[in-house]
Amino acid sequence: MMEQFIGQVLGDRYRIQSVLGGQISPRTFLAKDLQTDSLVVVKLLLFSLDLTWENLKLFEREAEVLKFLEHPSIPQYLDYFDVEMELGKGFALVQTYIEAKSLSDWIQFGRTFSKVDIKAIAKELLKILVVLHSNGKI
Numbered sequence: 001m002m003e004q005f006i007g008q009v010l011g012d013r014y015r016i017q018s019v020l021g022g023q024i025s026p027r028t029f030l031a032k033d034l035q036t037d038s039l040v041v042v043k044l045l046l047f048s049l050d051l052t053w054e055n056l057k058l059f060e061r062e063a064e065v066l067k068f069l070e071h072p073s074i075p076q077y078l079d080y081f082d083v084e085m086e087l088g089k090g091f092a093l094v095q096t097y098i099e100a101k102s103l104s105d106w107i108q109f110g111r112t113f114s115k116v117d118i119k120a121i122a123k124e125l126l127k128i129l130v131v132l133h134s135n136g137k138i
Contacts (some may be wrong), residue, residue: 005027006018009034015034016030018039040094041092055066062093065132071128073127075098
C-alpha cells in the first residue's frame with residue numbers, strides 16, 4: 001500500500017521517492033524538493049480509521065517543536081501543510097533529511113558496539129535531550 005505514494009507530489013513541491021517507515025500514521029517518506037532539488041523527509045498523517053486524536057496532537061506538537069530547535073542531529077522544520085489527495089486528506093510535515101543508518105540497521109548488518117561506542121552514543125543522546133529540555137520541549 002505504501003508504494004502507491006511513490007511519485008506523488010505533495011504541496012505542489014515534494015515528490016515522494018521512497019518509503020522510510022511507518023506502516024500506519026504517520027507514514028514517513030524520502031522526497032525530493034522540486035524547488036531546491038534537495039532530499040527531504042515528509043511525514044504524512046492521513047485521516048483514517050487508524051487515526052486517533054492522540055496521533056493528531058503528537059503530530060502537531062512535533063511540527064511546533066521542530067520550528068524552534070537547532071541542533072545538527074535534529075532534523076530542521078521546513079514546511080507544514082494540509083494534504084488533499086486521492087489517497088486521503090490529512091497533514092504533511094516536511095523536515096531536513098539527515099543521511100544516516102539507524103541503530104537497528106547497524107545491528108541488522110552485524111555491527112556490535114563496545115562500551116566506548118555505547119558511551120559515545122549515550123553522550124550524543126544526552127546533548128540532544130539538553131537542547132530539548134532547555135527549550136522547554138520535554
